[in-house]
Amino acid sequence: MFKFFTNKTKQNLKKDGLDNTVDSIDILSNRPDTPQQGSNKEVYTKIYYHPSWNIDQEQRYVLNFLNNDLAPLKPNQLSLSGIKLLQTPKGLVVTAFVRSSLQKAVTFRELPLILLDDKKETIAKHVFDGNELGKIPAESSMPWQFNFPKESLKKQNFSLENWTLAFNLSYTKHRLDLEETWEKRLTKEEKEKLHQIVEQLPKLKKNELNFTGLQAKLAENGDFHVTVFLRNGSEKDIKLEKIPLQVTDATGDVVAEGGFSMGNFMIKANTTKPWTFIFPASLIKKDNIDLSSWTVSVIQ
Incomplete structure (x- = not known):
């Protein structure tokens, strides 16, 4: 697992990516069984670490700090909040918070994502195996690393700031x-x-x-x-x-x-x-x- 920040102080900790938020019905096949009442309710997502994530205290401090600084969601939303983008010989590694304001746990079978640069031009597209993320608890925010393979890249030169990891709503499910x-x-x-x-x-x-x-x-x-x-x-x-x-x-x-x-x-x-x-x-x-x-x- 790649470290997303090193030698950072509290004063200059920041995310390099932007947020992408959608209604859960655009991603999931059905709305929650018990919809939340009040469309203006704010949901502050609590951080949750996948059992496979064995990271040190420094990285946990960074992620906890960044998560606490995230804007709240509205009920029944899913969101991707970009943290860090790294280029490797095999492609791109994107670290992001996967957030849910639903009142029940969320699972994905497949997860089509698109990576956009600061001009909203496509950097890469890929369909990820949602089973690897496991079950994301209700009203939670789970940090995750998405590996875009080299063959998924559409362009080679782009800014490493103000990019967006987004749900690819134009993807047609098989x-x-x-x-x-x-x-x-x-x-x-x-x-x-x-x-x-x-x-x-x-x-x-x-x-x-x-x-x-x-x-x-x-x-x-x-x-x-x-x-x-x-x-x-x-x-x-x-x-x-x-x-x-x-x-x-x-x-x-x-x-x-x-x-x-x-x-x-x-x-x-x-x-x-x-x-x-x-x-x-x-x-x-x-x-x-x-x-x-x-x-x-x-x-x-």
Whole structure:
């Protein structure tokens, strides 16, 4: 962990970054169960240290002092208050207070952030794993270091003062996208189950196109039905006209392969779309298929 201040006196302690404050509904999926009363109420956030933060007394003194000097929040707000920005060979390290005026603990699954310079121009963008921050207690202020990798940087020269670490509200969260036929056919419970599965899938790399198997079964007529999640990690829509697929079973044997004509099949930007591919019985290459585990892949 990088030290954010050294040899500072009480008289010249200050933050190098500015504050970014938003309504919690812009970041979290739901408002608090018990909204705070009185929109003009001021909430002074108490400092909270993540269990992994093992810092010395000097650094705690600095952080406590800076936190006590922060402006209060209004109810149901989330805020990022920049402390220190360091350049390293691997990218940027941004130390900031993550603040919440909610009356209950807050957790983030993913945290899209943008770093702006003193002219409000983009320095870097990155989506962080919110699980690493853990549970942020009610009405608290947690210091944290965000590591922007080198590849996330948009510019190299910028001021190290009056920058802003902000919630990237323009970021589109990865979501489930259903074709119209699926929307009409599936029940509300089935749709909710698919949403939950998509939420739990590993995060895609930037611009990654991924095929993840969901269900495979043999039909009574001998055809092989394979349902797949087609996952688009790009910020652009992807059209697929043909998809050559291969399925292997638990033993590693190829059990079916073939090409599928898709017309103008669209996978929207930053979405996961389920689709069922039907291999005719004539394309099945093996009897006694072991579907205790299986994989689907695109034939190169």
